[in-house]
Amino acid sequence: MVREQRSGPRFSERFDDFGPRKKVEDGLVARSRRGAIGESWWSGRFLAVLTQLGVGGRLDRGKTYARAGQVVDLAIEPGAITATVQGSRDEPYRARIGLRPFADEAWEAVLDALAADSWYAAALLAGEVPDDLEAVLAGVGLSLFPQGSGELPMDCSCPDWSVPCKHLAAVAYLAAEEFDVDPFALLRWRGRDRATLLAALRDRRDAGAGTPTALEDLLDRFHGPGVPVPGPPERAARLAPDPEALLDELPPLDVDGVDAREVLRPLYRRLAEPPVG
Numbered sequence: 001m002v003r004e005q006r007s008g009p010r011f012s013e014r015f016d017d018f019g020p021r022k023k024v025e026d027g028l029v030a031r032s033r034r035g036a037i038g039e040s041w042w043s044g045r046f047l048a049v050l051t052q053l054g055v056g057g058r059l060d061r062g063k064t065y066a067r068a069g070q071v072v073d074l075a076i077e078p079g080a081i082t083a084t085v086q087g088s089r090d091e092p093y094r095a096r097i098g099l100r101p102f103a104d105e106a107w108e109a110v111l112d113a114l115a116a117d118s119w120y121a122a123a124l125l126a127g128e129v130p131d132d133l134e135a136v137l138a139g140v141g142l143s144l145f146p147q148g149s150g151e152l153p154m155d156c157s158c159p160d161w162s163v164p165c166k167h168l169a170a171v172a173y174l175a176a177e178e179f180d181v182d183p184f185a186l187l188r189w190r191g192r193d194r195a196t197l198l199a200a201l202r203d204r205r206d207a208g209a210g211t212p213t214a215l216e217d218l219l220d221r222f223h224g225p226g227v228p229v230p231g232p233p234e235r236a237a238r239l240a241p242d243p244e245a246l247l248d249e250l251p252p253l254d255v256d257g258v259d260a261r262e263v264l265r266p267l268y269r270r271l272a273e274p275p276v277g
Helices: 011-018 041-068 104-115 118-125 133-139 166-181 184-189 194-208 215-219 234-239 245-249 260-272
Strands: 071-077 080-085 093-098 154-156
Touching (some): 041 166, 071 166, 071 184, 080 166, 093 166, 104 133, 104 194, 118 194, 154 166, 166 184, 184 194
Antiparallel strands (some): 071 080, 080 093
16 A cells, blocks of 8 residues: 655654664665665666656665665565664564566566577576666566556555655665666566576577577587688788687676586687698
8 A cells, every 4th residue: 555645744754753763783784885876777777767756855865774774674575575674663664665576478478578589598597687678578568667656556664654765765775786686686576586587488498499409419510611711821820819719708608507608619619720621
């Protein structure tokens, strides 16, 4: 249930009479100590959506709470971000930021769209969220982020009537930092955890490939040139770079527990060998 701010004297002004916030031992502390919170495009987009919904000015009140470690615990689950936040009273408050999960049929459409392009599958399997994921979801009639305040219900057990209160704002900031660390937490909020999502992508990838075949098995059957390829001039041969240098420049790419760079090394060596005959 979303609370509306009432006219007249704000309850939050009288609420300040309860005194300073009570300190928390081992609370969750924001990593950002000053300035903006949120480093990735998806966490920044999450906070930008809150600003666009008209609550951005009230978010600043939560930075102090987030950086002071007033949030006792935080969980991101399908449909809700829940947290316990210590205020000025003895009893901590319960805060919740809701978001409707995608239906199973909608997730099937999302997975089909992601599996249709190997780039998306590779990025997600590598633990990254593609920059144009929002466009992929829009293509199947969905949005990763809420489109209006009605899609983002918030509530807190504190007596402050404003939404979000500083407790909810602190939760939003810490959730944004959690999205930085684990981008799959944002997708879990929409209804699919990391393991389920990646398993479904692997199933679709394997089904699209027919009989799954490891890249190592393809190396011996790699297509060779139809005619001999002329060798490089002597000077060019002396200046030729290490055929594996490009692989060394790439970051590790984990695919099913195997570094794809190591799988490609034999192929790069073979292509660099001089033609026979």
